[in-house]
Amino acid sequence: DGGITQSPKYLFRKEGQNVTLSCEQNLNHDAMYWYRQDPGQGLRLIYYSQIVNDFQKGDIAEGYSVSREKKESFPLTVTSAQKNPTAFYLCASTKDGTSHYGYTFGSGTRLTVV
Amino acid sequence: GENVEQHPSTLSVQEGDSAVIKCTYSDSASNYFPWYKQELGKGPQLIIDIRSNVGEKKDQRIAVTLNKTAKHFSLHITETQPEDSAVYFCAARIYNQGGKLIFGQGTELSVKP
Numbered sequence: 001d002g003g004i005t006q007s008p009k010y011l012f013r014k015e016g017q018n019v020t021l022s023c024e025q026n027l028n029h030d031a032m033y034w035y036r037q038d039p040g041q042g043l044r045l046i047y048y049s050q051i052v053n054d055f056q057k058g059d060i061a062e063g064y065s066v067s068r069e070k071k072e073s074f075p076l077t078v079t080s081a082q083k084n085p086t087a088f089y090l091c092a093s094t095k096d097g098t099s100h101y102g103y104t105f106g107s108g109t110r111l112t113v114v
Numbered sequence: 115g116e117n118v119e120q121h122p123s124t125l126s127v128q129e130g131d132s133a134v135i136k137c138t139y140s141d142s143a144s145n146y147f148p149w150y151k152q153e154l155g156k157g158p159q160l161i162i163d164i165r166s167n168v169g170e171k172k173d174q175r176i177a178v179t180l181n182k183t184a185k186h187f188s189l190h191i192t193e194t195q196p197e198d199s200a201v202y203f204c205a206a207r208i209y210n211q212g213g214k215l216i217f218g219q220g221t222e223l224s225v226k227p
Binding site: 042045092103107108 | 148150155159160163165203214216220
């Protein structure tokens with residue numbers, strides 16, 4: 001079955017620590033996205049990538065970094081510079097960034113600072 | 115910048131009644147409008163979408179309408195069932211910006227049996 005897989009489902013981060021969230025898709029989609037979800041604030045875009053080896057900042061990129069070395073993978077690193085990282089993180093993909101296709105979302109990673 | 119406003123934030127209906135959720139977008143270049151359903155602890159799932167050259171689209175109990183002039187679009191759910199209870203998000207895609215979606219704040223729908 002084709003889909004998008006996020007891991008881990010739950011992640012705990014200590015103060016000052018970097019953590020990396022995994023996102024893998026086998027849908028042959030070109031475009032991938034990372035969103036952050038906080039209660040009552042909807043989904044806010046962190047980073048997106050339309051093609052391998054290229055990515056752009058979204059609305060709340062500060063304190064985060066990404067890479068896109070393979071079409072299937074778009075990992076997100078939450079760095080120690082992100083002051084309030086506790087949130088639900090969602091990865092999504094779509095066929096490409098120019099057509100009218102909906103996103104396929106992963107099941108999310110819940111990150112908690114301890 | 116681009117913005118999508120969604121109302122109401124919570125909605126409670128009796129089973130069998132209809133539910134309507136409304137969204138307004140700011141950028142007239144928006145050309146694609148999907149709706150997502152999110153159950154607790156899960157990722158959102160696409161339930162219906164509409165393109166800017168269409169005024170209405172229906173899929174069984176779910177319909178979406180689009181008014182481009184007013185920059186409004188709405189989700190209509192008829193004959194609601196308890197399993198429709200979830201958080202619903204509207205979104206708008208801006209033309210030529212990498213396919214990124216701007217999401218509304220979400221509506222928590224509760225269907226009481």
